[in-house]
Amino acid sequence: MKKITGMMVALLVSGLAVQADNEWGVFGSAWSPSDGENGYGGGVKIGIEMVDRVQLDIRYSLVNNLEDGDVYRDLDVQPLEFGLHFALPAVGPIEPYVGVGLGYYFMDAKPAVDDEWGFNTSLGFEWILSRSGASYGETVTKLFVEGMYRNVEPDGIDLSGFGAQAGLLIGW
Numbered sequence: 001m002k003k004i005t006g007m008m009v010a011l012l013v014s015g016l017a018v019q020a021d022n023e024w025g026v027f028g029s030a031w032s033p034s035d036g037e038n039g040y041g042g043g044v045k046i047g048i049e050m051v052d053r054v055q056l057d058i059r060y061s062l063v064n065n066l067e068d069g070d071v072y073r074d075l076d077v078q079p080l081e082f083g084l085h086f087a088l089p090a091v092g093p094i095e096p097y098v099g100v101g102l103g104y105y106f107m108d109a110k111p112a113v114d115d116e117w118g119f120n121t122s123l124g125f126e127w128i129l130s131r132s133g134a135s136y137g138e139t140v141t142k143l144f145v146e147g148m149y150r151n152v153e154p155d156g157i158d159l160s161g162f163g164a165q166a167g168l169l170i171g172w
Contacts, residue, residue, distance in 0.1 A: 022055070023047040023142070027167025031063050031150065033159040036075065039066040043079075045167065053087040057099065066159060075113065077159065078106035079150070081120060093128040097146075105152050105159075118152030118160075126169065142169040 024046050031039045043061025050056050059081045066075045083101020090096075099122040107113040124146025132139045144167055151160045 022049050023140075023169045023171030025142075025144070025167050025169035027061075027144070027165045029061050029063055029163060029165045031066065031077075031159075031161065031163035033066050033161040035158040036066040039063040039077070043165075045169070047085075047169065047171070050084070055085045055087070057081070057083045057085050057101065059083075075107065075109040075157075078108070080104045080106065083120065083122070085122070094125050095128075096123075096125045098123050099146075103150070103152070105154065107154050113155050113157065116152050116154035118150055120148055120150045122146050122148040124165075137172055140169075140171045142171070143167075144169055 024044070026042065026044055028042045029040065031041075033039070041061055041063040043059055046058045048056045048058070059079065061079050063077045063079065066077055081101050081103035083099050085097045085099035088096040088098065099120075101120045101122070103118050103120055105116050105118055107115050124144060126142045126144045129141045129143055131141075144165070146165050148163045148165060149161070150163060153160065
């Protein structure tokens with residue numbers, strides 16, 4: 001049920017972002033929690049410009065195997081994260097940014113772990129790969145890379161830790 005709910009939210013947000021003339025993309029992800037093994041996965045990201053240089057980011061991803069080795073096995077986490085990212089002055093085709101956000105983390109483990117709220121901070125950059133103008137507007141293809149710190153502690157497990165995302169964004 002959790003996976004279906006998460007996918008429905010991601011699809012709904014995707015539809016809204018298409019109408020907003022902003023950006024969407026896919027990414028790979030790595031997460032290194034305090035209590036657990038490194039996990040890897042991927043997800044989707046939607047960026048909706050709120051005001052100049054401030055963007056609302058909505059992400060849904062799946063990160064596998066964050067098990068802590070003592071009690072929990074096969075701990076998979078599905079972060080649904082909302083945040084603001086603030087663009088810093090661009091350096092040529094590279095635009096750095098900082099971000100802060102809130103997330104709801106769907107937990108799937110044996111034995112069961114309760115879902116949990118948490119927060120995150122990020123630092124990254126978007127690199128413009130190509131621009132193409134047309135009568136209906138400009139299309140921009142970007143690569144993004146970021147480091148992220150997540151703070152989330154479900155049922156006494158400290159999943160707080162650093163991670164990284166890298167992916168492709170398309171905006172129009």
